[in-house]
Amino acid sequence: MHIVIASDAWRPQVNGVVRSLENMAAHAAGFGARVHFITPDQFRTLPMPGYPEIRLALTTGRAMQRRLAALQPDYVHIATEGPVGRAVRAACLATGRPFTTSYHTRFPEYVAARMPAPEGLIYGLLRRFHNSGAGVMVSTxxxxxxxxxxxxxxxxxxxxxxDGVLFRPRRKGLPGLAGPLFLYVGRVAVEKNLDAFLSLDLPGTKVIVGDGPARAELARAWPDACFPGVLTGEALAEVYAACDVFVFPSRTDTFGIVLLEALASGLPIAAFPVTGPRDVIGDSGAGALDEDLRAAALRALRIDPALCRAWGERFTWRASAGQFFNNIIAAHAAVESGPQDAPGLQDAPGPQDASGSQERRPPFPLMLAPDQDGRSPWP
Structure with missing residues (x-):
């Protein structure tokens, strides 16, 4: 099957949307799929106000109609609600082409953190955007x-x-930094609530890996913290493994791939009991969730790293990709069957989630390839 995926988030951005799409595409061939991306680097762009590293594409629904007509995909998936996503949505609606979407970012809360804006109005716009599709994928x-x-x-x-091979337990400690080491990895921006982490009275050193519009201000305000900037690959994996606790202060993230990277590296999680950490950690014991973030961080120091590693290994990109492709097929099958089948999509098909609950399987053929040992990729 040939799938076109439209995304406003793309390289050189380093975020969960980009990583999710890249890893899904890397496993596409194993599921009998071929993926073509429509991304901002294919158009003229303007920098996003306040986020110059994010480029906004200049394109139209009519231009996307021509592009989709040339590509002739079997399926269309819209990953983001930006200019590229809106233009592809307009093209699909104009031509009667079904499509799916995914909800990655809490834009209402992110906008509200920067300016007075009614969250209800923004949610209404997002609801209209996603409800025009055959299904909307969410992470938890x-x-x-x-x-x-x-x-x-x-x-x-x-x-x-x-990636449990790259992110794995290694030697503890970073040169010149007093332990224990409390780590954060991700965008350094107001919506990440980093003040809640940096203001904690904790022993050792706080390490903030990443970049963003708030980095310079936070580095000046908290000179005792370490801000090494953006790290990738082996350098990032080594820092994960060298630290003792991963602190995730965000209250607005929809998932947090960094949580899985930390767990696979043997780091316990300290976070607020909100969407994302609550779903990933579940009742595994691999983290401490508390409205008192300091108490959670100190409690996490006592968690066995081996337990964290074992829990992190449950989450594989292969299973994630299988879930994505299965959703594509299920959503389009429901459209073809008629509206009476659409409510069945409420019970999302897929493998066991982190809480251990098994979701209902769809009554549609699954395009799932077995693992090398012949087993199904589903747990």
């Missing part, structure tokens, strides 16, 4: 329930994975 059961409560229809579960 908690987020699915929340969006359904806000009127989003045909919500489907698409979890995430981690």
């Amino acid at each position: 059961p908690s987020l699915a329930r929340e969006l359904q409560g806000r009127g989003f229809r045909n919500v489907m579960h698409w979890s995430r994975g981690v």
